[in-house]
Amino acid sequence: MTKRVLPASMMAGVVLSALVLTGCSDGAGAEKETTVSKSLQVCEQYLGEKNLEGAIDSISSGEKRVSATESSAYLVERLAREAEEWSKGELLHNQYTVCRIDFPMEDGTAVIEAMARWSVLTLDMLSEPKYVKSWKQLNDQVFVEPETGQSGMRLLVPCGVRGAPAGQQADAPLQLDVADPGLTAEQRQALLSTLARTLVDELACTNDPAVPAKLIP
Template sequence: MLNRSFPALAISGSVLFALVLVGCSERPEADKESKSPTGLQVCGQFLGAENVRRAVDAVDGGDANATARNSPGQLAAALTLEAEKWSVDDLLYHPYSACRLDIPAEGGGTHVIQAQVKWSALTFDSMSEPKYAKSWRQVNDQVFVEPQAGQPIMRLLVACEVPGVASEQEAELPLQMTIMDPGLAVEQRQALLSTFARTLVDELACTGDPVVPAQLIR
C-alpha cells in the first residue's frame, strides 16, 4: 500500500515543482513588460512630460492615444547611421515620427499632435535666399525656425555635426524637427519643439554643442 502510493506522491510532487518553475520563469517577463515605458512616457521623453500634459489638456478632448515606436536613443542611432552614409549628392531624407498623440474630439473626429525629425535638404546658406528668408527666422548662429504664421505647424533647423562623419555634414545637412498640432497656442508649440530639438541634440552628441533656446519666437 505504501509502495503503491509513493510513485503517485512523487509524480504529484514533480508536477507541482514544474508548475512552480513555470510560474517563476514567467514572472520576470511579466515584470519586464510592466516596466516597459508606455507610448505616452516615451513622448514625454522626447517632448517633455509636462509639455505633453499641457498640450493634451489644451485640446480638451478625451484620453490621448500615444504612438512612439522608438526611444530617443534608438531614433538617434537611426539618424546617426543615415548621417554616416550621407553624401553631398543626396537630396531626400527619411522622416521619422518620434511621437504621435491622437486625442478624441467632442462630437467625433480626432485631434492629432505629431513630432517628426529628419535630416534636411535645406542648408544654412539657403536661409539667405529670398524664398526662405521670408518664412525662416534666425534664432542664433546654429538655429533657424519657421513658425508658418496662421498654420498649426512649426519647423526648426539646427546645425548638428555627428561625430565621425564627413566634415561637410554640419553645413550641408542640418537636422530638421517639425511639430504639427490641431491649433495649440504658439507658446505651447514652441515649448514642444524646443524640447524635442534639445533632446535629439543631446542624444546625437552634436559637436559644437548647438544651443536651442526655450524661446524660439520673440
C-alpha cells in the same frame, strides 16, 4: 482656439514614418494600457512632461491614442547612421515620428505629432530671398519657421555627427517639426524647443548647438 481636425476618412490613408512605432490604445485591457503608458513616457522624454500635459489638456480630456518611437537609442542610431552615410547633394532623408497622439472626435481626429529628420535645406539656402521671408535666425546655429503653412512650427539645427562626411553639419542640418490642432504659440514652442534640445543632447552634436527656449523672435 481653432483646432485642426483631420476627417476620419483621411486618417486611413495617413502613412507614418519609417520608424517603428509602439502603442495604440482603445481603452480596453491592461496590456494596451501599459503600452500606452510606456509610449506616453517616451513622448514626455522628448517633449517635456509638463509641456505635453498642458497641450493634451487644452485639446481634450477624453480618449487619446499614443504612439512613440520604440526607444531613444533606436532613433539616435538611425539618425546617426544616415548622417554617416550622407553624401553632398543627397535629397532623400527618412522622416521619423518621435511622438504622435491622436484624439478621436465627433468630426474626425485631432493630432499632435513631433517629427525629426535630416533636412534637404542647407544653411546657405536659408539666406536666399524665398527662405528669408519664412525662416528666422535665432542665433548663429538655430533657425525657426514659426508658420509652416499649417498649425505647426519647424526648427533647423546644424548638428555635426561624429564620423559623418565633411559638410554634413551645414548641408544636412537636423530638422524638427511639431504639428498640432491649434495649440498656442507658447505651447508649441515649448514642445519644439524641448524636442530639439533632447535630440541635440542624445546625438552629441560635435558643434554643440544652443537651442533657446524662446523660439518666436
